[in-house]
Amino acid sequence: MGIVVFDGLAFGALLFLISVGLSVTMGLMNFVNLAHGAFAMAGGYAASVVMNAYGFGFPAALLAGFVAGAVSGAAVEVLFVRRLYRSHPLEQVLFTIGLVFASIATATYFFGPTMQPFSIPPYLEGNFAFLGAELSRYRLFLIVVGVIVVAALVLGLDRTRFGAMIRAAVDNQRVARGCGINVDRLFLATFTLGCGLAGFGGALSLGMLTLNPIFPLKYMVYFLMVVCVGGAGTITGPFLAALIVGIGDVAGKYYVPQTGGFLIYLLMLALLLARPNGLVVKKGAR
Amino acid sequence: MARLAATLLASALFIGQAAAAEPLKLGFVAPMSGAQAEYGLQMMNGMKTYMAQNGDSVAGREVEIIVKDSGGPNPDVAKRLTQELIVRDKVDFLVGYGFSPNAFAAAPLATDSETPLIIFNAATSSIPTKSPFIARVSMTLAQHAYGIAKWANGEDIKTVYTLYADYAPGRDANAQFTKIFTEGGGEIVGEIGVPLSSPDFGPYMQRIKDAKPDAIFMWFPSGELANTMLKAYRARGLDDDGIVALGTSDLVDDNSLDSMGEDAVGLITAAHYSAAHDSELNKAFVKAYDEVSGGSPRPNFMGVAAYDGLAAIYHVTEELGGDVSDGKKVMELLTGLTFESPRGPIEISAEDRDIVQNIYIRETKDTGEGLYNIEFETMPMVVDPGKD
Amino acid sequence: MPLTLPRRGLFALEILFWIALAASFFVFPDRLYLLTQILIAALFAVSLDIALGYAGILTLGHAVFFGMGAYAAGLLAKAGWAEPLTGLALAFVLCGLVAYALSVMIVRAGELTQLMVTIAVGAIVVEIANQATPITGGSDGLQGISMWPVLGAFDFDLWGKTAFVYTFVVVLALFIVVRRMLQSPYGLALKGIHGNRKRMYALGSPVEGRLRFAYAASAAIAGVAGALLAQTTEFVGLDTLSIDRSAAVLIILVLGGTGRLYGGIVGAIVYMVVHDFFADLSPEFWMFWLGLFLMAIVMIGSGGILGGLSRLVRSERS
Numbered sequence: 001m002g003i004v005v006f007d008g009l010a011f012g013a014l015l016f017l018i019s020v021g022l023s024v025t026m027g028l029m030n031f032v033n034l035a036h037g038a039f040a041m042a043g044g045y046a047a048s049v050v051m052n053a054y055g056f057g058f059p060a061a062l063l064a065g066f067v068a069g070a071v072s073g074a075a076v077e078v079l080f081v082r083r084l085y086r087s088h089p090l091e092q093v094l095f096t097i098g099l100v101f102a103s104i105a106t107a108t109y110f111f112g113p114t115m116q117p118f119s120i121p122p123y124l125e126g127n128f129a130f131l132g133a134e135l136s137r138y139r140l141f142l143i144v145v146g147v148i149v150v151a152a153l154v155l156g157l158d159r160t161r162f163g164a165m166i167r168a169a170v171d172n173q174r175v176a177r178g179c180g181i182n183v184d185r186l187f188l189a190t191f192t193l194g195c196g197l198a199g200f201g202g203a204l205s206l207g208m209l210t211l212n213p214i215f216p217l218k219y220m221v222y223f224l225m226v227v228c229v230g231g232a233g234t235i236t237g238p239f240l241a242a243l244i245v246g247i248g249d250v251a252g253k254y255y256v257p258q259t260g261g262f263l264i265y266l267l268m269l270a271l272l273l274a275r276p277n278g279l280v281v282k283k284g285a286r
Numbered sequence: 287m288a289r290l291a292a293t294l295l296a297s298a299l300f301i302g303q304a305a306a307a308e309p310l311k312l313g314f315v316a317p318m319s320g321a322q323a324e325y326g327l328q329m330m331n332g333m334k335t336y337m338a339q340n341g342d343s344v345a346g347r348e349v350e351i352i353v354k355d356s357g358g359p360n361p362d363v364a365k366r367l368t369q370e371l372i373v374r375d376k377v378d379f380l381v382g383y384g385f386s387p388n389a390f391a392a393a394p395l396a397t398d399s400e401t402p403l404i405i406f407n408a409a410t411s412s413i414p415t416k417s418p419f420i421a422r423v424s425m426t427l428a429q430h431a432y433g434i435a436k437w438a439n440g441e442d443i444k445t446v447y448t449l450y451a452d453y454a455p456g457r458d459a460n461a462q463f464t465k466i467f468t469e470g471g472g473e474i475v476g477e478i479g480v481p482l483s484s485p486d487f488g489p490y491m492q493r494i495k496d497a498k499p500d501a502i503f504m505w506f507p508s509g510e511l512a513n514t515m516l517k518a519y520r521a522r523g524l525d526d527d528g529i530v531a532l533g534t535s536d537l538v539d540d541n542s543l544d545s546m547g548e549d550a551v552g553l554i555t556a557a558h559y560s561a562a563h564d565s566e567l568n569k570a571f572v573k574a575y576d577e578v579s580g581g582s583p584r585p586n587f588m589g590v591a592a593y594d595g596l597a598a599i600y601h602v603t604e605e606l607g608g609d610v611s612d613g614k615k616v617m618e619l620l621t622g623l624t625f626e627s628p629r630g631p632i633e634i635s636a637e638d639r640d641i642v643q644n645i646y647i648r649e650t651k652d653t654g655e656g657l658y659n660i661e662f663e664t665m666p667m668v669v670d671p672g673k674d
Numbered sequence: 675m676p677l678t679l680p681r682r683g684l685f686a687l688e689i690l691f692w693i694a695l696a697a698s699f700f701v702f703p704d705r706l707y708l709l710t711q712i713l714i715a716a717l718f719a720v721s722l723d724i725a726l727g728y729a730g731i732l733t734l735g736h737a738v739f740f741g742m743g744a745y746a747a748g749l750l751a752k753a754g755w756a757e758p759l760t761g762l763a764l765a766f767v768l769c770g771l772v773a774y775a776l777s778v779m780i781v782r783a784g785e786l787t788q789l790m791v792t793i794a795v796g797a798i799v800v801e802i803a804n805q806a807t808p809i810t811g812g813s814d815g816l817q818g819i820s821m822w823p824v825l826g827a828f829d830f831d832l833w834g835k836t837a838f839v840y841t842f843v844v845v846l847a848l849f850i851v852v853r854r855m856l857q858s859p860y861g862l863a864l865k866g867i868h869g870n871r872k873r874m875y876a877l878g879s880p881v882e883g884r885l886r887f888a889y890a891a892s893a894a895i896a897g898v899a900g901a902l903l904a905q906t907t908e909f910v911g912l913d914t915l916s917i918d919r920s921a922a923v924l925i926i927l928v929l930g931g932t933g934r935l936y937g938g939i940v941g942a943i944v945y946m947v948v949h950d951f952f953a954d955l956s957p958e959f960w961m962f963w964l965g966l967f968l969m970a971i972v973m974i975g976s977g978g979i980l981g982g983l984s985r986l987v988r989s990e991r992s
Contacts, residue, residue, distance in 0.1 A: 003492060011486045080973060089785070090726075091972050094928045097921070098968030105319070105962030113323035114583055115510050117545035127523060136488075136521055208517070209485055210510035214321040221793055221917065222485070228790045253489035261452070261481030261801040269794040273779065276787045318957040326957075355957040361815050361911040362903055366707040373833055374704040387815035391909040398832045410814055453804055453813035481801065 003133045004254050005247060010139030012246025013146030014208055016239050018201030018219065019226035020149065021069070024194035027233030027282065028170055029187065031081065032089045035096035036198050036223050037216030038103035043069040043199025044211040045107065048116040058121040062203050069199015070192045077191040082184065100216045107213035115212040124207070138207050145204065146239070149197075153235045166190055229271045231278025240279050244271070310347040310603060310610070313371030315364055315392070316382035316406070318355035324509065324541055325384040325588055326355070329406050332585065332592030333381075335575045336600075344600045345608030352377065356388050364388035365395065372399045378610045379404060381595055384588075386410040386454065393417040400613035402620065404595045407588050409455065411672030414639045419613055421620045421639040423598060423632070424591035425558050427455055428672025430534035431462035431505070433556030433645035433665055438501060438532060439470030446472060446532070447499040449490060449515070451506045452479030459505035459534065462672055467503075475499050482511070487518035494529070495522050501530035508539035508586070516549040530554060535659070538650045540586035543657045550657055553650045558643045559587045559629040562658040571628035587629075594627045598634065601625070633667070640670050677987045691936075692846060699838055706834035710841045712946045714902050717845045719927045719938025720852060721895035726924075727933030728856060729888035730868035732785045734920050735792030736896055738799045739769040741915030743897025744904040745803070748816045751905070756822040762844065762901050769897025774890040781885040793917060800915045815911040819904065830906070837906040844902060848895055853935060855891070864888055868933075929971060931978030940979050 022036040046068030047061035056064075076099070084092055119125075124141050127134040157163035169176040169183045177183050205211070209219075226245065231237030245267060252263035271279070314333070318326035333351060342349050352375050354367040364383070371377045372395060380396060380403040383389040389408040393416035396403040405413060405422040414420045438446065446467060450456035456479065464474050476497055478490055494502055502524065506512040512533075519531060535557030538550050561572055561584045571593065575585040585593075602619045603610055610616050622636035633642040645668045648659040679687070698709055718740055725731040743765030750761050779791055803810045810816055823829045828836045855861055867874045867881050874881050904910045913919060922945075930941025948967055952960035975982040 004489070007486075007488050007492070011488070080969065084972070087972070087976055090928045090932060091976050094925060094978075095969055095972040097925055098965040098972070101961040101965030101968065103965075105959045105965065108319070108323060109959060109962070112583075113327060114542055115513060115545050117547060119547050127521075134523065138521075139488075208514075210513050212321070212510055213323075218321070219485070221797070224790060224793070228786045232786060250486065250489045253484070253486075254493050257478040257480075257490060257493065261483055261804075262798055265794045265797045265801075269791065269798075272783075272787055272790055272794070276783050319953075319959070319961055323958065353957045355953050355960065358913070359813065359815075359911060360913050361909045362711065362907045362914075365907045365909060366711055369707045369832070369834065370705070387813065387909070387911045387913075390815055390817050391907060391911070394908065395832065416817070454807060454811075455813070457807070457812075483797075 002131060003135065004251050006133070006135055007139065008247030008250035009243060010136070010142045010246070011208075011250055012243035013142045014201075014205060015222060015226050015246055016146050016242035017142070017149060017204050018198070019223045019242065020153065020235065020238055021194040021197030021201065022223045023227045023230070023232060023235065023238045024197065025191055027227060027231075028166065029085070029190060029194075030170070031085060031191075032092040033096055033194075034093060034220060035076075035099040035103070035216065036194075037218075037220055038100050039069045039073050039195040039198035040202030040205070040219075041103065041107060041211070041213070041215040042072045043202035044206055044215065045111060045116065046199065047203035047206060048118060048211060052117060058124070062200060065203025066196045066200040069202065070196030073195020073198070074188060074192040076195075077188050081191060082187065085187065100220075103216060104213045107215075111213065113213060115210045116206070118206040118211070120207045142204065142208075150235060150239045157235065162189075225268050229268055229279065231280040231282060233282035234278070234280045237278050237280030237282075241271070244279075307346045307348070307608065309350040310344060310599075310608075311375060311377040311379075312349065312351045312599070313354065313368070313375060313377035313380045314351050314382045315354045315356050315367050315371070315380065315388065317357055317384045318353065320357050322358060322384060322509070324583075325407060326382075327579075328541060328586055328588040329382055329384075329592035331575060331579045332406075332589035333596050334578045335571065335585075335589070336593045336596040338578055339570075339574050340597075340600060344603045345606075347603065347608050349596075356382075356384070359385040359387045361387040361391035365391040368392040368395050372401055377401065379599055379616075381592070381599075382406050383408045386413060389413050389420075390416060393420060396420060402610075402613055402616045404598065406591045406595055410458065411640075411670055415673070418639075419617055421598070421617070421634050422641050423595045423634065425587065425641060425643070426670040426672050427459045427505075427534070428462045428670055429558065429641075429643070429645055429668050430536075430556045431459045432466050432668065432671045433647065434503070434532050434534060434554070435463045435466035435470065435472075436665065437554070437556065437647045437663065438467055438503075439472055443500045443530065444472060445475045445499045446501045446503050447475055447494045447497055448477040448503045448505075449494065450477070450479055450504070451511060452481055455507065456480075456505050458672065460503075463503050463505075466671075480506075485514070487515050488522065491518045491522040491524060495524050495527060498527070499529060501532050503532045504537055505534055506536060508536040509542055512537045512539065513542060513546055513549075516546060516553075520549045525552065535559070535587055538657075538659055540659070541583045541588075543650070543659075544583060546657065548652070550650045551652055554647065555650070555659065556645055556647055557587065557659070558645055559590045560646065560648055560659040560661055561585055562653070562660055563629060563646075564661070565628070565630070567626060568628040590628050594625075594629075594632065597625060597627070598623060630664075631667070635669065637669075638673070640673075642667050642669050644668070679987055688936075696842060699835075699842075703833070706838045708946070708950060710834055710837045710906055711903070712942050713838075713841045713845045714899050714906070715923065715926060715946060716939040716942035717848060717902070718896055718899040718923050719930065719942050720849060720935075721892045721899060721938075722923050722927050723932060723935070723938050724852065724856070724895070725889055725892035726927065727937065728861065728864045728868060729885050729892075731780060731885065731889055732788045733780070733792040734789050734917065734924065735794075735796030736893075736923060737915050737917065737919035738792075738796050739773060739893035739896040740900035740903075740919060740923075741799070741803070741910075741912075742772065743769050743900030744910045744914045745810060745816065745900075746897070747901035748819050748904040748910040749809070751819045751821055752816070756820060758821055758824050758840065758905050761905060762898050765897035765901035766894045769900075770890045770894035773893030774886060777886040777889040780889060781882055792920075796915070796917055796920060800912060800917075803912055803915055810910075810912075813912050815909055816904075817909065819908040819910070821905050821908060830908070834906070841902050841906060844898065848898060849939075852895065856935065860884070860887075865933075925968065927978075929968065929978050931980030931984075934978075934980045934984075937978055937980050944979060
């Protein structure tokens with residue numbers, strides 16, 4: 001029982017970490033960003049290259065993941081996305097799907113179709129005993145990082161000037177401009193942050209998922225699920241959703257493995273029907 | 287760009303020397319993009335390797351490979367591409383076919399057009415029965431599952447928990463293993479079909495760990511699922527509990543062994559090919575393949591199947607003096623064909639045009655030059671046990 | 675200054691468009707399978723347009739009905755009745771009914787919720803089909819379908835002549851029905867709901883009933899498209915139900931232009947031809963070029979290909 005909850009929390013934390021950036025770009029900024037996984041993949045490959053080719057440690061790899069996500073995100077924002085904020089959501093869908101296709105082919109070109117090698121650093125490897133259960137160190141690490149990221153983002157968005165400016169700019173661009181906020185720069189910064197978080201999540205996922213060029217498509221449903229079930233534009237919502245989905249998925253697999261692929265989707269359907277606007281509703285939204 | 291130049295050059299040379307003979311056209315349908323692009327790459331390199339060793343023309347006809355990307359299991363796309371290769375490109379052979387549904391969908395076209403179709407991978411047992419123009423040079427899943435179950439019976443393994451990807455190939459492997467292993471006196475203490483979309487395998491491993499079987503039999507398609515599964519197997523410490531890990535070559539595919547790291551060491555698997563197979567022919571093959579592919583990844587069972595496929599095609603074309611227009615004659619020559627492959631002796635069965643070959647039991651070891659599957663037991667010339 | 679077309683000119687253009695489509699039979703006799711699959715994708719995209727472009731229902735699970743239609747037609751043929759038209763009718767009715775039942779969950783929800791609900795339903799249906807291997811063949815696919823000749827006279831041939839003509843006629847017939855439906859008062863009401871739902875409530879329009887009907891009609895036609903694929907390829911795989919196919923048809927429709935009747939058809943032609951072109955050019959990296967192409971289309975202008983055209987050419991009445 002204990003180990004099921006623990007594993008579920010860890011899986012949930014991972015889901016949260018690779019999805020939270022999407023809550024920023026899609027939820028806060030209202031940009032339908034199906035290319036979220038492409039930025040996560042950029043982070044994953046950067047982390048992998050830094051470790052395998054240059055021999056740096058895991059912390060440096062995580063940093064590289066964040067930077068790669070952020071830089072690619074900033075570039076895409078400046079070149080394209082800033083012209084699309086006001087486009088119809090379906091246009092944004094078409095654009096970001098195109099971006100996903102291009103990123104998959106690019107990754108295949110540079111890294112080949114085979115998955116990337118990765119080994120967890122020794123200090124995070126293996127298990128430790130806690131109350132009679134054997135818990136994985138890496139999973140504990142994921143939970144801790146998840147909690148830190150939630151806390152940092154919640155504080156950052158609610159308590160800082162930057163956070164207040166973002167909220168103002170998203171709610172009403174014209175008034176925000178009138179107040180002297182440089183909305184373009186602010187949006188660039190926010191989009192960069194969202195993509196950086198994606199890259200960071202991509203780097204962290206190396207220890208549990210596998211990284212190959214199809215990554216952005218394969219996990220797209222998970223990103224969307226966490227953000228939409230949780231409540232787009234919030235931080236705590238996706239966190240809560242990720243934990244529920246994580247624990248539900250792990251418990252289902254452990255106790256009733258026969259339910260196979262159904263369980264996670266039935267859970268999602270139930271949550272969506274019970275709370276159509278998300279577990280945590282964004283302030284000011286309907 | 288370089289490839290384009292090479293093609294131009296090659297065709298210029300060709301026009302220069304022998305304008306009379308038509309090129310021998312091979313229509314190659316395989317996953318070249320997307321999640322399983324590595325399948326297509328292995329096959330492509332396998333064919334190129336054969337051509338590098340044996341020349342790119344046979345019986346005076348230059349060999350031309352027309353590449354079509356089927357993506358994943360997309361039977362409608364595979365069927366359309368096959369049809370176009372037949373009616374538009376007028377290919378002499380159809381080759382490739384990574385996925386069973388793609389092969390099934392293409393089978394009637396091979397029959398209608400009397401075009402020989404050589405399967406390089408699709409591993410469902412019944413495929414060659416779907417058209418008299420299909421021959422398989424790769425393997426069947428049942429051969430592997432049979433091999434590992436037989437071996438387990440001979441060891442001190444009484445109880446096995448099975449874990450498999452919950453779709454047709456996984457279920458077939460599981461059924462075949464269960465049948466042979468229980469006939470041999472073993473007991474299956476539990477089985478789990480894992481959905482393909484599942485990203486976290488920890489909970490399944492925990493459940494098996496708690497059940498304490500002597501061994502665990504795993505079947506997952508080669509590549510990332512197998513990799514994720516092994517990560518979970520190690521992370522849960524099933525090996526420390528003495529639970530032996532059994533599987534088929536898909537689990538420790540040569541293509542991805544390098545990226546799996548220590549996780550794979552100690553696995554016992556059954557398969558028809560290992561890049562470490564100890565023969566002169568294989569050493570030459572691996573060396574030539576590495577030159578074609580640039581060294582990494584090394585050849586796996588799909589690379590060798592494509593290599594042998596070309597060997598069969600070259601042989602038949604040679605026999606017929608270059609005239610392969612009669613599909614029936616080609617098939618007559620292919621049926622019952624035996625030759626030495628880098629994997630060992632193989633036969634295209636005279637009964638049903640399916641592959642007959644040695645199945646080896648291997649252990650994955652760190653040789654100092656990377657991880658390799660080291661063969662230690664041979665089951666000679668196994669006929670596919672999976673057809674009803 | 676946009677070019678102005680008289681209204682009658684627009685209708686003539688439509689006729690010309692269909693004649694050109696029919697003529698492709700003679701122009702590309704060795705690409706009939708591709709043409710057939712383009713027509714099927716076009717019908718599928720038109721069906722999505724009813725739900726998305728006209729009724730405003732955002733769905734990423736429309737392949738559920740496409741696949742259901744395909745399996746219905748395939749299973750009927752395997753069960754011993756391989757007459758093609760019956761298969762289409764069965765797919766139409768079955769998908770319409772199932773969609774009508776499911777629509778309760780969908781018409782009231784917000785856009786993101788619609789998206790996720792349809793994804794979830796799609797994933798569950800794929801898994802059901804995968805588990806029901808004895809019936810569907812699971813991931814190996816439904817084999818052994820052998821259709822009877824169309825109208826008892828035209829056999830499905832290796833060159834795909836019958837398949838093309840059969841598909842063309844069915845697609846044209848259904849398109850005419852859809853066109854009439856969307857230009858009727860019912861179609862106007864749908865547009866009204868899409869434009870301003872609250873006002874339509876205020877006008878006393880039975881909003882939900884209309885949306886549910888639109889969803890059912892859309893699904894029924896998607897089912898026919900799937901049945902056509904099953905009959906012309908004589909094979910059904912799990913991929914007919916997959917989210918990949920749902921996403922592809924969404925891309926096709928948005929590329930062509932939503933809410934414009936012809937958007938799905940133009941999108942299907944452009945997408946599949948471009949895809950085929952790049953895939954032949956570079957079997958390994960075509961996704962890169964296709965991706966760039968999609969991005970470029972969005973950057974050039976909004977409303978897809980037809981949206982762009984409509985800024986260049988205008989009909990008299992609008």
